[in-house]
Amino acid sequence: MARRMLAHDWTGTSLGAPHQWPPSLKTAVRIMLTSRFAMWMAWGDDLTFFCNDAYVPTLGVKQVWALGTRADQVWAEIWNDIGPRIRQVLHAGEATWDQGLRLLLERSGYPEETYHTFSYSPLANDAGHVTGMLCVVAEESERVVGERRLRVLRDLAARMSEARTAADVYRAAEASLNTECHDLPFALVYQPAEPGRAQRTFVSGLNREHAAAPPWVALEDHDQADALWPVQAVLADGRAQLIADLTSCAELPRGPWDRAPTRALALPIARSGGPEPVGVFVAGLNPYRPLDDSYRGFLDLFVGQLAAGLANAAVFENERQRAEALTALDRAKTAFFANASHELRTPLTLMLGPIEDLLTDGAEPLTPPQRTTLDMAHRNSLRLLRLVNGLLDFSRLEAGEARTSYAPTDLAAFTADLAESFRDVVERAGLRYVVAAPDLPEPVYVDPDLWEKVVLNLLSNAFKFTLSGEVNVSLEAEGQAAVLRVQDSGVGVPSSDVPRLFERFHQVEGQGGRSFEGTGIGLALVQEIVELHGGQVGVQSRPGHGTTFTVRVPFGSAHLPRERLGAPRERTSTATGALPYVQEALRWLPHTGSGLALPEPDAAVTPSLRGRVLVADDNADLRDYIQRLLAPHHEVQVVADGAAALGAVQAAAPDLVITDVMMPRLDGFGLLRALRTGEATRTLPVIMLSARAGEEARVQGLEAGADDYLVKPFSARELLAKVNANLTLSRVRGEALAREQAYTAELEARVQARTAEVRRALEHSERQALELSTILASLPDAVYVGDLTGIKRANPPALALLGFTDLAQLDHPVPDLDEQLLLRDAATHGRLAAAESPFVKALTGEANQRDVLLRHPTSGEDRVVRIAAAPLWRGGDVVGAVSVVSDMTERARLQHVLQQANVELKRSNAELERFAYIASHDLQEPIRTVGSFAGLLGRKYGSLLDERGQQYLRTIEQGAERMKALVDDLLVFSRLNAEGPPLRSVNTHEPLREALARLDALAQSAGARVNVEALPTVKGDAPRLAQLFQNLIGNAIKFRRSEVVPEIHIGAQRQGDWWTFTVADNGIGINEGYQERIFEMFSRLHGRDRYEGTGLGLAICQKIVEGHGGRLWVSSLPGTGSTFHFTLPAPDA
Template sequence: MAALIASADWSATALGPAETWPQSLLTILRIMVTSRYAMWMAWGPELTFFCNDAYTPTLGVKHPSALGRPANEVWSEIWRDIGPRIESVMRTGQATWDEGLLLFLERSGYTEETYHTFSYSPLPDDEGAIAGMLCVVAEETQRVIGERRVATLRDLASELGAVRSEAEVLQAIERSLGRNTRDIPFSLIYLADGDSGRLRRVDETGGIDSQLAPAIVEQPESLPWPAIEILSGHEKRRLHDVSTMTGLATGAWDKPPRQVAVVPIAPQGEGQQSGLFIAGLNPYRPFDEAYAGFIDLVAAQIASGLAAARAYEAERRRAEALAEIDAAKTAFFSNVSHEFRTPLTLMLGPLEEEIITRVRDDSVERLSMVHRNGLRLLRLVNTLLDFSRIEAGRVQARFQPVDLAAFTADLASNFRSACERAGLRLETRCPKLPQPVYADPEMWERIVLNLVSNAFKYTLSGAITVAMEASADGRAAVLTVRDTGTGIPEAELPRIFDRFHRIEGQRGRTLEGTGIGLALVNELVRLHGGTIAVQSQVRVGTTVTVAIPFGRAHLPPERVSETPARIVAAESSSAAAFVEEALRWLPSDGDAPSVAGASLAGDVLDTPSALSGLGLGAVAPAPERPRILLTDDNADMRDYVSRLLRASYDVEAVGDGQEALQAARAKRPDLILSDVMMPRLDGFGLLAAVRADADLRDLPVILLSARAGEEARLEGLDAGADDYLVKPFSARELQARVRSNLDLARLRRQARDALRHANEQLEQRVAAEMEKRAQAEESLRQSQKMEAIGHLTGGVAHDFNNLLTVIGGGVETAQRLLSAIPEIAEDPKVKRALGMISQGAERAATLTHRLLAFARRQTLDPKPLDANKLVAGMSELLRRTLGESVALETVLAGGLWRTIADANQLENALLNLAVNARDAMPQGGKLTIETANAFLDEAYAAKHDDVAPGQYVMIAVSDTGTGMDRETLDRVFEPFFTTKDVGHGTGLGLSQVYGFIKQSNGHVNLYSEPGQGTAVKLYLPRLTAEAPDEEADKAHQAIVHGRGETILVVEDEPAVRDYSASSLRELGYRVLSAGDGKAALRLLARDPAIALLFTDVGLPGGMTGSQLADAARAQRPDLKVVYTTGYARNAIVHGGVLDPGTEMLPKPFSLATLAAKIRTVLDG
């Protein structure tokens, strides 16, 4: 804008040529155009218009022609709003202030609703008279409109949360939308009547001509709105031009909408679009992405509200039906037991026969699931009928002499396989009793099976003991079932035999159960004239004791038979049902599958066509499938729900809330679908943990429960659930709830992000920008420096180390070859030349290594180590390095924690520090190396960047040298910075130490004062896991030769490839070589004798060394692999650490190190 002002011809304006302008005008113009905050100003008798670059978005299409024109022409459309304010400022010299003022601007080719917060201030000329006006402005259109729309959505959600019928839903919609007629001047809702194709108008807001909104529409195409395209599902939204229509409501505006948006209403789970939402659009706003998201979210909430109302109505009808059933229960159980069992028998018998005779195919698994749950239902029916008969006094017991010890042992043995699978011991001690016991065999079977099943359910480790013996007084037979399970709280023991009583929060293999098993056992024992008692201690176990008197005097004579009972086999159908259910409590290989588009064999619900057959309609494929985390302790329920949802979503199923929380934190799902009653962590506990987790708290959660009623639903919603679904639920309802909650979560997230973005833009201030500028420039300078070093180390290290490998290898080869020619080998000139080349290569390698260390790109091989042992082992080397003038003292802490680090690099770091200390003590002195355990607390971490609070192993290196001043301390870790003379150091020593410690997740602190010496403290993280210490192998090893094995060398650099191949041949290996991965794979396929792949990490041709190794091992799983590289990047090194199990030989390498590495891997 400054350039436009400077280049404009001002002679034709009221201000005249620019060189005649007063200094006051030039000054304010300079301030305005250099500001980054939006400003405009008017000057002179015609109020000539100026603005800066930040204001041009507000001008829109009026830029740049607005410059130099009178302000009343530039803003003619709003002059009646702003003109009086400007006139007041010019007349009185008093500034104005307006916040969020509505102005209708014509800056985009149409009249636009905008909001602005601004101030008009007077501008004096050189004589002090008011000659102009300055406007400082912030446009707040997005914030104001965003808050208005969010308020509408919040209001709509609140209104819909309290409704119970479709009529109440529609009334709530009308109230909420009626409060925002700016964004939705009018609206219509049409719903489809089943399959008839007829539409009925169920709601209208704003008022509209009845011809445009007929109450009943027999044919959707007769509507004046595009209904067919939406109802058919071909489009999810359509804009319709209504600029020529008459009779439209205007809402809060002075003219009707130019467009309407037509979107579908898809209530939960219905495959076809079941309605239309027609919304008139704000004539003063564009229909952009934010507006579209708002309309979609309104439609989604309407759909959700309608679905909730319909579900509530269905639930009410179901509750009424259940009440009728409950009223008829007593008569039913008393009179129709035969009719109840007969259908179950006719279902289970043929089903079992079908499972046995059917050829193993995809349907057997589902038939088995139906059979299992049919047996559970039969057992429950039998139990309820038994209670009914006991209450009615119609029990048909038949007491016969029974060998109760043998019978009991036989019954308990049914659970042996289940106990073994669960890791439990089942012990039976049932010696022969002195006399038979009069008992009803069927009832006794029920008693034993219920007690052992209950023990198995609540015993997670240890043993279950079943004992049968005579009492101490010889009057009764005593059954004892003892377990080492979770135990029963003492307060619950008095109610343990109450019918339907369950202990809340009891830990077991499952929370399933009716609470009538022990109540039935108590009644059956009482019918035998016996007693039952329970002793229990939490986390110790439970003992149930049943005593049945010997003889028959205590029994009704008419129920006693002297004919001994014939016990055919313990594996009756009742025992099989108990054991089958117990086995379902155990995890299996197929349990809790993590489904990502996969299907179980024969899953008829795994295709959209199958879902259509259930009335769910076709499921369109989505570009990105939402991920659902399902948790339920019932394996059959997990399988069933997974099958229902798998066609449209990726489903991960787990067995309890604790597993679900771990799975959600490991990989965030899009929605959690959770049962309420589960072991370890129930649904409410899972919900509380999710809402307390900052990374998960906005996840939609749907709770599933068998607890019916509005009170249970409100309890779930009050706890923070997004929805609450009561079992049994239909497939349609489940699909619908899941889809609506996913849509709502997505739209809420979009609306929240848009609002946050608008607020963040508004909160930016010029003062904060100026304060941060200096910090930003310094950060940029440091970032550019580090980036340059990173590029240097990454780009140069690989090629540099390749060259050093060839140079070093060539020198080594020359020395070996010349050793056979003494007259040349002993020539001082030859020896000196080769020595200089070798030393130069070593120094170049050291320099590259230090660069990589500072940039934290070196490859580390961290191992557990004892810092005391490492320091003690270096003492002799350090003394020789320091010389006689420097005394070395080591102070090693007792009980020092272990740490984990690369031992070689740590030794190099300590040696670097020792050399620096020696150079700082030219007249001699003392060097102290001290170890200690250290704890860096939160306060310390807050003062130092990149420091995590916690426990560390500290190694301090202190000297009595010259010390450093503050300026030197600030730069001491910078690369290439040195205080030594030219030629006496690279300036990379301390940089290497700093980079290595930081790469090892440690911390470095340096203390120094001039004349007082220097102390460098290295902090390495404490290793808490048990692991053996690793010590670097420093012993010199002789060159190890090969045994004729075949090695494939893959290297793109010809010189390095030739050197590697010739060295390996010299070592006694057969060598093949290739320049890239594809050529290597061809050689590997042709030659089965290849025993080891020696490959560079960086290869041309689109295949890295790591990818080559994976492909080679796919053909030859036993193939050994050794990588070599000058800079590994991230192919086999992550976080600077080698991947586990990876063997690597860094460049440059010598013949000895090559020989040792190859031999070690081949022999490993």
């Protein structure tokens, strides 16, 4: 702002140029500019506007032109609010203070609701007169608006806490908006109610008849063109939509503002637990606030609270309906039990009557098997009658329809008689049984039928869960009540189950007793009956120490309904007496069976189908029944509970187990788990018996691991069919298992063999990896492996060459590493592009090699290296690359030295060749002269010489001849060192004929035979090839064996682009140790006294062959002969 003030043209203002400003103005401006607090000031009669940097955001778009303008023009839209305050400051010289004053600023192109806390202070000129005003201001728009919105949300949350229905939720929202609606001038909610239509369920700030609040909105696509609110679109995609222009809506409510909303936002109301919105919330927007993130957040929170309230209301409504349904279901259940129990008594009566007649008919006595069967039927019919009566009593008590008849009773005698009925069965079980019921001071008002059920239920319960020890029954007066105690030393009840003993249908899991049979309503019925008598029932129990039930019944009748005292019994009694309880208890005692002989095995049953069947059930009658059914067909063993069954299986495994689900000590599911976890019994077939019908019970049993499930009651045919089917399936499974085990054993052997093979391969791979690592570490060249992301493996020379100390430093993208190493072409020194890097090329699948310059990262020295890179493939894809980097710096230096040495050597060789040629050429004339004059002396004066003189002459002539041959060979050798004529197509027969012509005299003198095969045309120089053949054939004749005729064979064979020639002889041969040395200059294997020669012949041959780009070598055996091989290029090569 200071820079802008310096650049501003102040001459057009009433203040004039800054250098004319009074010191007081300059001081005020300096204070304002250096403050970090937002300030603006007005000075002079025109109230010229100044501000600092902190105040610029408040100006918004006005900051471009506000500086130096009249203050009443800068803030024209709010001058009615601030003008009087400024005039007061200027005229009275007194400061003002405003906190959170709302001002509608047009700083963003539209009127905006803002809040400011500010102070106007007077500014005096140099004469002490008030000439200006300084405003120190803090904008608090966000705080004020945020607190206002927070109050709305807080108020809505408080009201929502008491909402139980959707109507309550909407009333709470309406009440909150009635209290504060600056940010929601109006609001609507639409929810889908009918196919293709949404209903307005909430309206605030609008008249319900207003055109902008239609009660129904169409949701069909073809009806959306004229729709005011985008309800269908928001419901479809679940996203908010802005309605940017509401000018078409006439007379929208203004709410607390002086103008109506011009925009609205339609937001989805989220559904709890589902993606589809439950409705759409239409919010009219504050005309003086921007729709920024803060405003959107407020609307989202408001709609979120609304959605949560609707979800809670839905939950409350569902719970209310569920409670009503449960109440109706409970009433229906009670009615059903009462009706069903009542209806069951008629067929039970018709069953019991005929059975008892048959049992007591003395005229036609029953056979023992018939009587046993009818006794079992009679016992179970009485038990069924007792269970039906119990359900009937319970349903009557629960429905409040018990018609009791209380009468004064000698409760001690009555209770003692009931208890004595159990003495025989208790003592037969080996328990001590004590009954103590002294006379009471007065009769007790009880309903005898109901009291009978209390005593018998408690006694039956005590006997069922007492396996050893004693059962004590006592009745005595304690205070104003008769107290019945039934105490046992049985298994006891866990403390966690004690509070639930009197709950309906509750049974203690895993309790070890004589039986697990029962409906689970006996103790609940006892509690209901005792409470009908105005008494209380309690229990004390410890696992392993027994249980004591205590029943207290008050003396007198004041606590009983007067109308039921001595009232006649209005309903049929459900009392059955003690007989059914006692008979049932007798069947819990251990016994060896029914006493009848089992049927003989059926001879018609195939022996292979017979099996051993174990039956586990706590009901003795059912055990006997199943045993009689299965005995003709199978060997049957019966036990009374799951623990005994498990012991029997472990002693001798049966072929099939039939088990009841509910048994003492170990139930059917526990037995099944034990069998399925045992290795030997895992596949043992198990059939479960249960009285629980229905698909769920069957599925539960099968999921637990049972092979079959049989629901009581079942027919004999059904039981036999399931037993036979499961035994057959078990045998089939056993055979299949045996085959599978054999196959598994074979497979395991194969797997073990394969595993051993894989282990060996792995060990071999590890050895190879170790060897490779050792090799890499010992290689002088740098080797590294990686991919585009970086180097993954490198040997020590690679780290040293690249200037790194460990592998982690190389873990960078390869292009970055190349950039760091400053890779350049070794020849041109130009920088390499990333794609030209040998390693990067290899990663594209191209093996390549290149000499490059790299900059050593540590020393900064340039190194010449040769990088050979190849891709690493896996399954057809390049997964990395390997590079071998050879440091060529020293090699390049040595190569430069070598090149210089070669140049010098070539120069020396050329001089030597010139010298040899000149020397040889100059020697020829003296040698000819010596030879000629020696021959002339011999011819003219030989007769005058004695034998010794003649010998001297011959020596001179021979020396001259040898010297001439040596000089000729030297001339030939020196010519070969010079660059020869270009190679042409040569028919090798021609140079061979020329060589043979030269050697004709020598060959005839030696009697040599030369055999020549068909020879090819080659690329060569004919004169030199003639010299080659001449030397090789001449050697073959020279180094012949005296005892055989010399034979020389010459042939050729094509091998690719080359012809391989052979010159074979049957001469003296060459020792293996000398076969390489014979091609050296002046090399001789024999003295001159045996074979003449200069020692240059084969050296000349090697020079000729090498000049043709070929190779010369020999294979030989002493005393057998030698074969010289040489290669010449084919003409089409």
